[in-house]
Amino acid sequence: MTIANSSRSRKAKVQLFILRVLAYLFIGILVAMCLFFFIMLLLMSSKSNSQLQGAFSLKWGGHFLENLHNAWNDASTNIPRGMVNSFIVAMSSALITTYFSALTAYGIHVYEFRFKRAIFTFIMAIMMIPSQVSAVGFIQLAYKFGLTNKLWLLILPGMAAPVVFFYMKQYLESVLPLEMVEAARIDGSSEFRIFNEVVLPIMKPAVAVQMIFSFVSSWNNYFMPSLLLTKPEKRTVPIMIAMLRSADYSKFDMGKVFMFILLAILPVMLVYAVLSKSIIKGVTSGSVKG
Amino acid sequence: MAESRRIKHRKTVSYAKWAYIFIIPFFISYIIFTLVPQLLTIYNSFFENYMNGLQQIGPNFVGxxxxxxxxxPGQSGTIDLLKYFGNTMALWILGAVPQFLIALMLAVIFTSARLNIKGQGLAKAIIYMPNLIMASAFSMLIFALFSKVGPINKYLVASGIIEQSFDFLTVKVSVRSLIALLNFLMWFGNTTIVLMAGIMGIDQSLFESAEIDGSNSIQVFFDITLPLLMPIMSYALITSLIGGIQMFDVPQVLTNGRGTPNLTSTTVIMMLNNFLSGSKNYGRAGAVSVLLFIVTGILSTIVYRMLAKQYKD
Known part of the structure; x- marks a missing residue:
């Protein structure tokens, strides 16, 4: 009896061990796949054009700074200008989207008013409509009123972001005690001050997470900007990257191309390296509630 | 305003006015930048309105x-829009099937108390990373790596796996596979995290009682985890589908907007983009958008109902 038991438990242990090895292997392969392209990018951006035209090698090329210098100073692409434009759009969008979403969520959460439910239901309904449905009319209006090449046209629509609003609303429901608002009122604070100085600080974690998400989606956005920004000095980074694709590769410095790609994704990667934990937490909480 | 005043009389202090003040920017922005353009899109779809060279044609009402x-059907005998829709769906399915299968497996592995996987934080951080990479830059990277003179080809030839360099971007299967690979890489980490949250939301006592009943892990997966995961799974699937229908950046940049070979990787949004960027054909573009809106709505409903019915009991 005891012998049978112990052999069974030994068998179970071996089984578990094998399962564990397989699980780590499986995770390892997927992690390697994700890192592979990033490492290849770093490696390739260290190679000179002639190294890239020559035989394949996994050795560090040693021309990283040279490529960086060439890419940064390339007049026809003007990546520094693109990065500034992208940063202006992404940063302002992130600020505007999170502030007004939080404000709207607070307005609906805290106050009692007649159309409260109707307005909430309406915002939930428009969340489902894909953004491309408005693109045609948006572009047409932009051309009609001569507003192409205006960066603010890519920023202001962020004031109405139903998804971010929903996240903020959920967050407020879980963290904001209404007594706190009452107390602030007794202290004589105006409603605006209560929101800015009492509520917003409480919402900091939610605001931070949503700021990162809206910054990233704006930084990476290609469809609308490519249709609206026609002047070279107004182009954002994704437009510049997409334009590299149509270059003539027999004449083009490939080391520079890899460096452009690296520069395009670097800002987001750096933010991610620092804040990955809270970003992943944001994905989790957003999904459970959504 | 009259509304808030009425309420004010009823209560001693009413703050309803503030609610309207706080939510008004959202609605003004929504009306100007979303609602009006949406209505204009629908309106446009009934008009002939495009540029023929420098000459503006229309707008004329054309029903x-x-x-x-x-x-x-066009000159080639095929209905372009349906062809592009087929491409879009094929590209989505090719990426989404491995995306959901692998994400499901990973989510189960990560949440298994028995396996007790170490280093999860780092692994999750790495598999989620591609989701944040600029899609156009990622596509450009894949192009540069897989192009005929790129490093992948050089490696394959040098190591004797293939005899001469293979142009990945001229063969339907390889172009579609590359697009699917990109979409898979960009999204499986996100789906894993979403499904993990779903599994962790399942009542732990269910797993414990199953263990007491002597169920093995496969039985637990099919009898408890999967059915209870269905709501969040269907949510993730619908979101992925809606995103898939709007696929643009990856095929646009990878094929330089040409949908090579023979327009087999041209998506619906690439068609929309062509109408908008070239001839400013607002009429056609409007009609594409409206159809897209209808299809998105119908598909979401179908998928949702299908999954809900299957796992009702």
Whole structure:
């Protein structure tokens, strides 16, 4: 009896061990796949054009700074200008989207008013409509009123972001005690001050997470900007990257191309390296509630 | 305003006015930048309105002519819009099947108390990373790596796996596979995290009682985890589908907007983009958008109902 038991438990242990090895292997392969392209990018951006035209090698090329210098100073692409434009759009969008979403969520959460439910239901309904449905009319209006090449046209629509609003609303429901608002009122604070100085600080974690998400989606956005920004000095980074694709590769410095790609994704990667934990937490909480 | 005053009389202090003040920017922005353009898009779809060279044609009311033109066969005998829709769906399925299968497996592995996987934080951080990479830059990277003179080809030839360099971007299967690979890489980490949250939301006592009943892990997966995961799974699937229908950046940049070979990787949004960027054909573009809106709505409903019915009991 005891012998049978112990052999069974030994068998179970071996089984578990094998399962564990397989699980780590499986995770390892997927992690390697994700890192592979990033490492290849770093490696390739260290190679000179002639190294890239020559035989394949996994050795560090040693021309990283040279490529960086060439890419940064390339007049026809003007990546520094693109990065500034992208940063202006992404940063302002992130600020505007999170502030007004939080404000709207607070307005609906805290106050009692007649159309409260109707307005909430309406915002939930428009969340489902894909953004491309408005693109045609948006572009047409932009051309009609001569507003192409205006960066603010890519920023202001962020004031109405139903998804971010929903996240903020959920967050407020879980963290904001209404007594706190009452107390602030007794202290004589105006409603605006209560929101800015009492509520917003409480919402900091939610605001931070949503700021990162809206910054990233704006930084990476290609469809609308490519249709609206026609002047070279107004182009954002994704437009510049997409334009590299149509270059003539027999004449083009490939080391520079890899460096452009690296520069395009670097800002987001750096933010991610620092804040990955809270970003992943944001994905989790957003999904459970959504 | 009259509304808030009425309430004010009823209560001692009413703050309803503030609610309207706080939510008004959202609605003004929504009306100007979303609602009006949306209505204009629908309106446009009934008009002939495009540039022929430098000459503006229209706008002339043409009824359903734009829809008819989109849904009738062109010179080549195929209905372009349907072909592109087929491409879009094929590309989505090719990426989404491995995305959901692998994400499901990973989510189960990560949440298994028995396996007790170490280093999860780092692994999750790495598999989620591609989701944040600029899609156009990622596509450009894949192009540069897989192009005929790129490093992958050089490696394959040098190591004797293939005899001469293979042009990945001229063969339907390889172009579609590359697009699917990109979409898979960009999204499986996100799906894993979403499904993990779903599994962790399942009542732990269910797993414990199953263990007491002597169920093995496969039985637990099919009898408890999967059915209870269905709501969040269907949510993730629908979101992925809606995102898939709007696929643009990856095929646009990878094929330089040409949908090579023979327009087999041209998506619906690439078609929309062509109408908008070239001839400013607002009529056709409007009709494409409206059809896209209808299809998105129908598909979401179907998928949702299908999954809900299957796992009702």
């Amino acid at each position: 359903l002519a734009n829809y008819k033109a989109l849904l009738s």
